[in-house]
Amino acid sequence: MKSLVIVIIVVALIAGGIFGFINIQSDSTKKLEQVKTELPGNSYTCSYSQTESGFWIHYYYYKMDFNDNGTVDYYYLTTVGPREKSDEFEHRGTLNYTINRSIIGKYEIRVSGETFTLKVDDENHPKSLKYGT
Numbered sequence: 001m002k003s004l005v006i007v008i009i010v011v012a013l014i015a016g017g018i019f020g021f022i023n024i025q026s027d028s029t030k031k032l033e034q035v036k037t038e039l040p041g042n043s044y045t046c047s048y049s050q051t052e053s054g055f056w057i058h059y060y061y062y063k064m065d066f067n068d069n070g071t072v073d074y075y076y077l078t079t080v081g082p083r084e085k086s087d088e089f090e091h092r093g094t095l096n097y098t099i100n101r102s103i104i105g106k107y108e109i110r111v112s113g114e115t116f117t118l119k120v121d122d123e124n125h126p127k128s129l130k131y132g133t
Contacts, residue, residue: 031124032101037084039066039099046116046131047083056080063089064097064111072111073099108133 047061062084063072063075099110099118107118109129119131 011116028105030105031105032099032107033100034117034124035107035120035126036099038126040068042066042126044063044118046129048131059083060098060131061089062114062116064109064116064129067094069084070097071095074111106133 024109034130043063043065044064045061049059051055051057059079059082061077061079063077065075066095067073069092069123074092074095076092077083077087077089079087092112095111097109099107099109101107103122107120108124109116109118112130115133118126119130120127121127
């Protein structure tokens with residue numbers, strides 16, 4: 001009798017774990033689809049800087065205009081020193097991109113070999129882009 005109770009408890013725990021995992025995956029998929037439908041028509045920019053040769057500060061700027069057909073117009077600019085108002089982005093092409101959502105809710109966009117983190121608000125609406133992960 002005791003071993004039957006243990007087996008029932010183990011089976012219940014496994015079933016509960018599977019059910020919980022399926023619910024988390026389902027919620028994650030819904031949120032990812034929401035973000036995918038809200039991205040088209042939006043434009044995001046981000047940048048980062050890096051010191052080279054000990055004192056030159058290089059700035060890297062990215063701009064992405066998300067299109068309805070699942071592509072992104074990808075722009076890039078690099079400068080030594082901060083960007084001037086007259087500096088213009090170079091259009092690198094209309095490219096495909098992928099977007100993933102981790103189980104903890106972090107969005108990652110990959111385009112042209114680069115990785116960006118998409119920030120969302122509390123209601124899961126896209127807000128900003130950050131270079132890297």
